[in-house]
Amino acid sequence: MVHFVGAGPGAPDLITLRGKTLLEQADVIIYAGSLVNPELLRWKKEGCQVYNSASMTLEEVLSVVKSAEEKQCEVVRLHTGDPSLYGAIREQMDQLDALRIPYDVTPGVSSFSGAAAALKAEYTLPGVSQTVIITRAEGRTPVPAGEQLSSLAAHQSTMVLFLSAGLLEQVEQELMKGGYAPDTPAAIVYKASWPEEQVLRCTVGTLAETARSAGIHQTALITIGDFLGSEYERSRLYDPAFAHGCREARA
Ligand code: SAH
16 A cells, blocks of 8 residues: 655654654655655664655656555655645556555645744734735746736735745746735745754845845745734634634623
């Protein structure tokens, strides 16, 4: 059986308990070595075979999985963050379905959660934004029509950009074209939860320059919006005047 496991954003103790147990039991681990912290391999059992998928094709990954399955081995396919975001798991699951190889999925802490923790921020501030747009800039991988940054910018909601740290000149232009003021708060979070984590606060208009002077062009998330500012409303949930299922309103 194959277990797709989210490794979390980097720090080994941010994997889930379930993910760690699956790693401990695996006969074969295929990990996405470009982003998964190899420290997580400390939990592998003796004799476990380890493959780094960074240099492998989908076909090569499937061939390792097929021969493991023939030997009734347990396989962990370890993906960075949460596998449902930019994880390329759908194509693997479809192939496993075709081969009638069973699998399950264990979620992980995505780097966008890791970045909020590094920023000590809340993406959904009352009166500021109740929406988080997770997207990426168009680079070598195209983005469908209607999802250009400039059109998403029209919402002025919180935005989190994956896979875009090397494209920040273009990102700045598109965000401003779409309506973000150049002084809208922004932040670059490099390697959230890794020992080398860096948090750089800037504005939409200074994203490219900030990344350039810090030498950051990958493994970073770009967060944008007034959630990084100082103005917001109190939550209704904890407002004494607001009654809800668990609490009466207090005079
Ligand atoms: N499934 C992963 C994302 C994989 S795409 C997740 O849920 O986090 C790879 C991109 O994720 C990187 O280009 C970078 O933008 C982001 N990323 C992954 N780990 C990160 C980290 N620890 N800190 C900041 N960004 C990270």
